[in-house]
Amino acid sequence: MMFLMTFLETFFATLRDILPILGLIVCFQLFVLRQPIPHLRRLIVGGVYVVLGLTLFLIGLDKALFPVGKIMAAQLSNPSFICPTGDMAALTSWTSYGWVYLFAAMIGFSTTIAEPSLLAVAIKASEVSGGVISQWGLRITVAVGVAVGIALGTFRIVTGTPLYMYILAGYVIVILQTFVTPKKIIALAYDSGGVTTSTVTVPLVAALGLGLSEAVPGRNPALDGFGLIAFASLFPIITVMGYAQYTDWVARRKAK
């Protein structure tokens, strides 16, 4: 009974998210394009699958992943875990947070692999490139970028260095890379920054950022808790372009 309630609640919430898109498409078909939609039944079945799938996905995440992930993020950033000896001076040293960095990197990597938006873009990219860009290749490269980004983001929260310096430095790297990367990958690389942070990654990463900025002395959760998402959207651009540069370099060396 409880499950049915949660199911209906999530189902209608998902439906409400989709409603504007549905309305827009129906309006355009009826008033602007004025033509029947081909394979209408298949499309409707597909749409139902999407809503139903997202609903189950979200309920499952809420039941399984989010509670556990949030408890773990809280425990790993708990002062009594970070310095079991009770030596409070260790709390201010960035070297005491080894497990936190490792957890940040691994949770960033693994949630990105499970991110449905990234999967959608990977499917399209592999289709369009005729399989040259493999789905797993793209997903792993992006996930490595998110892992590095989130780990660096937690390091920033611990050390309290300003966010914008990291982001600006990242932009400079992206701009420089753009000029030497194979042209065909550039648009996809930029896109892969935007798709990493959605359903799975954001709640867990936000919990980690908030927990950490509460634990470290002198950090303000309201100001320092933000910003991890920005890291997670910037670094995949760098790794995707980097990987393209690497494969390009290998191919050119072989050709010589």
Place this chain on the structure above:
Amino acid sequence: MEEKQTSYRIGTVFRGVAKKLWSSFTDLLPIILVIAFFQIVVLKQSLPDLGSVVFGGLLVVLGLTLFIQGLEMGLFPIGENMAHALARKGSLFWLLTFAFALGFSTTVAEPALIAVSAEAASIAAQGDLIASTEVSMDRYALGLRLSVAFSVGVAILVGVLRILRGWPVHYLIIGGYVIVMLMTLIAPKEIVGIAYDAGGVTTSTVTVPLVAALGVGLASIIKGRSPLLDGFGLIAFASLLPMIFVMGYGLVVFG
């Protein structure tokens, strides 16, 4: 004979479904491994309420499988159909209207955005940038939401125009980055973190496949455009422009 065929067909369907479920399971395997490693090796404790976690995990696998199936049957074809139909109609006005409306309408009701803008309003009230009354906080949050939704609409519109005209994506993106950098220097500190994050939260799980299919569909139907080179990039605009607009909003409201 007929019976045998039916049972054979059921067998293939079953194998197909099992294969899809298995591939969703492998997508989730890294998360399971990471959590198990940290629970057992680092934190040294067992999972609380294991039954509920396993049940939730099964729902995630099933949900992801259905979603991917629906993606290929529904969302991708819809995006492509719209791109082809609008391109055939040949009206720039309607194509751009559709692009803007798609960006605006999918963003304005996005739950993640509503949460972030409410959070941003309470931070701004704490920092005494706006009055700590409910009315002014609500107005600030709504303004933030509308400026993000408007910016995503403009982003998709510009992105579609880029595909039509064949402008190189990197000039637009780099130009955008330079604007972000410059605005960071003059924007109020309280808005910078939120502006950066706003770029990431705008692109939802339903919007991304639709927008990707729209871009690739347009690029593949217009002569001289490559789907890989020109079809992608819409999502990048949709994550970049909100940063500029939110910082602009901060400058206008606080400035």
